Amino acid sequence: MDYVLLTEQVLNGFQLGIILFLMAAGLTLVFGIMDLVNLAHGSMFMIGAFVGGTFALLTGSFVLGVILMVPAMLVIGVVVEMTTLRTLYPRDHLDQVLATFGLILFFNEAVRLIWGPEGLVVPLPDYLDGIVSLGFGITYPVYRIVIIVIGLLVAFGLYLLVGKTRIGMLIRAGASNRTMAGALGVNIPKLFSIVFGIGAVLAGLAGLIITPITQAAIGMGEDVLILAFVVIVIGGIGSIRGAFIASIVTGLIDTLGRSFLDVLLLLFLPANAAESAGPAVSSMLIYILMAAILFFRPQGLFPPKGAQ
Amino acid sequence: MNALKNPANMFTAVVMVIFALTPFVAPAIGETFYVTVFARIMIWGIAAVSLNLIMGYGGLISFGHAVYLGIGGYTVGILAFHGVTNAWIQWPLAIGLSGLIALIFGAISLRTKGVYFIMITLALAQMIFFLSVSAERYGSDDGLNILARSDFGVSFFSLEDKMTMYYTIFAFLVASVLVSWRLVNSRFGNIMRAAKSNDARVQSIGVATYRYRLTAFVIAGIMCGIAGLLQANFERFVSPDMMNWPRSGELIFMVVLGGMSTLFGPVTGAFVFLMLSEILAGWTHHWHIIFGPFLVLVVLFARGGIAGLLTPKSRRE
Numbered sequence: 001m002d003y004v005l006l007t008e009q010v011l012n013g014f015q016l017g018i019i020l021f022l023m024a025a026g027l028t029l030v031f032g033i034m035d036l037v038n039l040a041h042g043s044m045f046m047i048g049a050f051v052g053g054t055f056a057l058l059t060g061s062f063v064l065g066v067i068l069m070v071p072a073m074l075v076i077g078v079v080v081e082m083t084t085l086r087t088l089y090p091r092d093h094l095d096q097v098l099a100t101f102g103l104i105l106f107f108n109e110a111v112r113l114i115w116g117p118e119g120l121v122v123p124l125p126d127y128l129d130g131i132v133s134l135g136f137g138i139t140y141p142v143y144r145i146v147i148i149v150i151g152l153l154v155a156f157g158l159y160l161l162v163g164k165t166r167i168g169m170l171i172r173a174g175a176s177n178r179t180m181a182g183a184l185g186v187n188i189p190k191l192f193s194i195v196f197g198i199g200a201v202l203a204g205l206a207g208l209i210i211t212p213i214t215q216a217a218i219g220m221g222e223d224v225l226i227l228a229f230v231v232i233v234i235g236g237i238g239s240i241r242g243a244f245i246a247s248i249v250t251g252l253i254d255t256l257g258r259s260f261l262d263v264l265l266l267l268f269l270p271a272n273a274a275e276s277a278g279p280a281v282s283s284m285l286i287y288i289l290m291a292a293i294l295f296f297r298p299q300g301l302f303p304p305k306g307a308q
Numbered sequence: 309m310n311a312l313k314n315p316a317n318m319f320t321a322v323v324m325v326i327f328a329l330t331p332f333v334a335p336a337i338g339e340t341f342y343v344t345v346f347a348r349i350m351i352w353g354i355a356a357v358s359l360n361l362i363m364g365y366g367g368l369i370s371f372g373h374a375v376y377l378g379i380g381g382y383t384v385g386i387l388a389f390h391g392v393t394n395a396w397i398q399w400p401l402a403i404g405l406s407g408l409i410a411l412i413f414g415a416i417s418l419r420t421k422g423v424y425f426i427m428i429t430l431a432l433a434q435m436i437f438f439l440s441v442s443a444e445r446y447g448s449d450d451g452l453n454i455l456a457r458s459d460f461g462v463s464f465f466s467l468e469d470k471m472t473m474y475y476t477i478f479a480f481l482v483a484s485v486l487v488s489w490r491l492v493n494s495r496f497g498n499i500m501r502a503a504k505s506n507d508a509r510v511q512s513i514g515v516a517t518y519r520y521r522l523t524a525f526v527i528a529g530i531m532c533g534i535a536g537l538l539q540a541n542f543e544r545f546v547s548p549d550m551m552n553w554p555r556s557g558e559l560i561f562m563v564v565l566g567g568m569s570t571l572f573g574p575v576t577g578a579f580v581f582l583m584l585s586e587i588l589a590g591w592t593h594h595w596h597i598i599f600g601p602f603l604v605l606v607v608l609f610a611r612g613g614i615a616g617l618l619t620p621k622s623r624r625e
Contacts, residue, residue: 031423109595
């Protein structure tokens with residue numbers, strides 16, 4: 001196993017982890033504070049990609065597309081929260097699952113109607129489309145490094161927002177005890193709208209920055225959504241820190257498993273068995289990890305303090 | 309016939325009579341297509357009945373129930389692929405595997421509650437889904453064609469015969485409703501329902517609810533596995549899509565649409581759900597744009613489902 005490939009795959013794993021974190025951060029806040037199962041978070045990922053991608057194509061600038069996507073997703077997120085999700089808070093989880101499942105069907109079809117079934121290709125600007133040398137013979141696409149940097153910046157910004165500001169304090173208070181926070185005079189409905197809007201922007205950002213690599217497609221958010229669920233379960237519902245650590249771990253294990261597991265299996269399996277078992281086992285790795293963590297810590301690795 | 313005065317029971321009776329008579333009536337009016345449609349609906353009905361057992365009566369919202377359709381189906385498909393079409397090998401294996409997977413998944417997921425339970429059942433089911441996608445030998449995404457249906461080795465009972473296939477499915481549907489009726493009205497069912505409304509209280513009077521839930525989870529898994537093996541036989545085809553997560557969501561919706569915690573609700577739910585999709589799909593290619601909001605509206609305004617709407621207020625529990 002040579003170190004060049006290993007470094008590249010570690011970086012790829014990191015990049016997947018960053019995307020997962022952007023999804024999981026919003027999701028875990030919505031779960032933690034509003035106790036809402038929101039499947040439609042995957043739709044925000046997709047809508048962010050399509051809306052931001054369209055802005056990028058219209059303005060001819062990818063960066064402008066990203067910037068314009070932020071207010072657009074904020075509006076879409078708040079509108080979805082105020083029209084549908086708000087009525088779901090007092091309902092049980094089953095109603096929430098079903099209603100947001102209905103939203104997924106609606107959003108997927110709406111995107112198909114507006115943008116057509118083929119999806120959307122968003123090219124990268126030239127200055128992001130290169131390959132950079134990292135020394136020691138390792139080269140890596142510039143854009144993937146940009147994704148990692150953006151993700152780390154957003155993570156740091158969220159850390160500041162949640163840990164150091166007044167609104168963050170309210171969010172944390174809501175996450176550990178919603179009723180008590182409400183009783184102490186926090187405007188819970190307004191807080192919910194803001195949190196949901198932030199979550200929608202983060203999911204949209206994740207969808208948009210991955211689009212130049214994968215292109216925007218209908219239903220693209222759903223696989224990521226399920227991975228983000230795994231991340232949240234591992235990290236502990238309501239914990240941003242847990243979501244960050246679990247995202248990176250999940251991203252690394254998934255990526256490294258896919259590229260090196262068959263090599264590893266070769267050590268104790270015959271060649272053809274290792275070759276066929278490799279992809280099968282590696283696609284299951286993170287779920288096995290999740291099951292193992294749940295077995296020992298059903299509340300996840302980093303449950304927020306004081307949460308019931 | 310006092311029971312038939314209740315419109316919900318009346319509706320159920322009509323649906324069951326339609327199921328029973330379709331193979332005779334449909335060819336007579338020149339609509340043989342409906343034999344296929346109703347066979348499909350009945351298979352989904354069995355799966356929905358099994359989900360209702362844990363979700364309706366036990367309060368366990370499994371968002372990965374379709375995985376057992378896949379387990380049952382792929383057992384038949386893979387065995388047939390290797391030339392084993394003997395039903396006496398295929399069926400017990402499919403049932404055993406569904407039960408085993410349900411035991412493992414249940415043991416893991418039942419340690420958690422609420423949102424966690426929903427996400428874990430979903431993630432575990434997706435794990436098997438991705439496993440089937442990565443199985444290149446068995447067709448990956450494209451699925452696996454089944455050349456011959458399960459063979460019971462007797463001349464008078466062959467699933468290759470349309471009538472036999474249809475009424476086998478019908479018999480399993482009736483059986484699944486009977487089994488859940490027996491279970492729900494037993495001590496076992498009482499404990500499940502009691503644990504749904506207050507788990508801590510039931511535990512404190514000395515009942516290990518975990519074991520009861522796990523047993524119910526396994527029974528539901530097996531029942532749904534049977535639906536899967538029937539589906540594989542009926543369609544002569546299995547693919548990862550039959551256990552992808554939207555199928556699990558649709559199963560939940562069928563149960564809720566028909567009426568949770570009612571015996572026949574899931575069957576009528578499957579009937580209305582699939583007929584409605586059939587009609588809407590014939591109407592417009594973009595039928596999901598109507599179906600999605602319809603789903604949201606049912607959740608928001610018709611919580612008891614069809615059974616709830618059809619049952620007079622005075623008779624509701």
